[in-house]
Amino acid sequence: MNIIAISGSLRKGSYNTALLRAAKKYSSDEMNISIFDISTLPLYNQDAEMILPTSVQTLKDAVKLSDGVIIATPEFNRSIPSVLKNALDWGSRPFGKNSFVDKSVLVLGASIGQIGTAVAQQHLKQILLFLDMKVFGQPEFYLSNAAQKFDENGDLIDEETIKFLTKMLTVLESKITHSLK
Ligand SMILES: Cc1cc2nc3c(=O)[nH]c(=O)nc-3n(C[C@H](O)[C@H](O)[C@H](O)COP(=O)(O)O)c2cc1C
Numbered sequence: 001m002n003i004i005a006i007s008g009s010l011r012k013g014s015y016n017t018a019l020l021r022a023a024k025k026y027s028s029d030e031m032n033i034s035i036f037d038i039s040t041l042p043l044y045n046q047d048a049e050m051i052l053p054t055s056v057q058t059l060k061d062a063v064k065l066s067d068g069v070i071i072a073t074p075e076f077n078r079s080i081p082s083v084l085k086n087a088l089d090w091g092s093r094p095f096g097k098n099s100f101v102d103k104s105v106l107v108l109g110a111s112i113g114q115i116g117t118a119v120a121q122q123h124l125k126q127i128l129l130f131l132d133m134k135v136f137g138q139p140e141f142y143l144s145n146a147a148q149k150f151d152e153n154g155d156l157i158d159e160e161t162i163k164f165l166t167k168m169l170t171v172l173e174s175k176i177t178h179s180l181k
Contacts, residue, residue, distance in 0.1 A: 001176055003033045008084035008106035010039045013154065015110040015146035016072035018166070023070060023108070026166045031173060033070065036062055036151070038087040040122040044173040047155035049094045055088045055149035063091055068176045069133070092131055104179055105170040107130040108141045108165075110149075116142030136175060141168050169176040 005024070007017040017035070024033045038053040042048065051058070063069065073080050092098045105128055107118025121142070126137045141164065143149060149158040156162055 001031055001132075001135040002069055003027075003031055003068050003172075003174070004062050004066040005033050005035045005070040005072070006038060006084070006087060007035065008071065008081045009046060010083055011063060014074070015112070015143070015154075016074050016108070018150050018154040018156065019072045019108055019143065020070065021154065022162070023072075023169060026162060027169045028173060031129075032171065034062070038083055039124060040091055041083075041087055044086050044089045044093075045144065046093075055141050055164060059087065059091055060097075061079065062098040063103065064104075066103065067180065068101070068106070069173055070106045070172070071124065071128075072110065073117055073120050074125055075109065075113070075115075075117040078128075079092050079123045080120050084124075088131065090128055098131055100128070100131040100133050102132060102134065104136075104172060104175045107135065108143070108168065110143035110146040112145065112147050114144050116144035118142050134175065136171065136180075139164075139168060140169065141165070150157040 005020045009016045019034050107121050109121050111117045125135050151157050
């Protein structure tokens with residue numbers, strides 16, 4: 001199954017992007033996870049909807065062709081980063097052509113703080129539900145104190161987190177398998 005993974009951070013050393021790399025590493029052979037770079041998307045502008053910018057069309061096609069989506073979000077000021085909202089807004093447009101409809105979505109998040117993106121994920125899930133995505137309520141994945149969970153190369157080194165991430169991926173895989181039946 002093809003999975004498109006989106007990081008809500010554009011930062012080179014992003015823990016959230018590192019988490020997606022770890023998801024790629026620890027996913028089963030059934031899952032083909034590709035990380036989509038949202039930094040190429042322009043700022044959303046309804047005037048540009050008539051002829052969609054190439055990067056937007058590429059995002060929409062990748063989502064459409066995927067069997068599921070993984071989003072790893074940082075928490076910015078107790079919400080999601082604007083770059084992630086921008087990607088979701090583009091993918092949902094033009095009206096009636098929301099590419100995210102019916103896609104199973106796994107929400108992850110890493111923060112250097114204590115509450116591991118809990119508030120940002122709450123906002124994000126609200127948006128994803130409105131986009132008619134298949135969001136699951138349990139289990140939840142909040143990675144707090146991220147700076148201690150990755151090494152200097154951005155590899156996830158915390159064994160418990162690796163175990164839990166692997167479980168989350170299994171849940172996504174089984175949700176997709178059921179929805180494809
Ligand atoms: C503008 C801004 C707002 C932030 N707000 C929060 C916040 O509300 N909660 C939190 O836990 N961390 C917050 N942080 C810290 C982020 O958790 C931290 O920068 C994290 O590393 C971002 O994710 P990344 O490593 O994937 O880029 C904020 C960081 C920035 C730049």
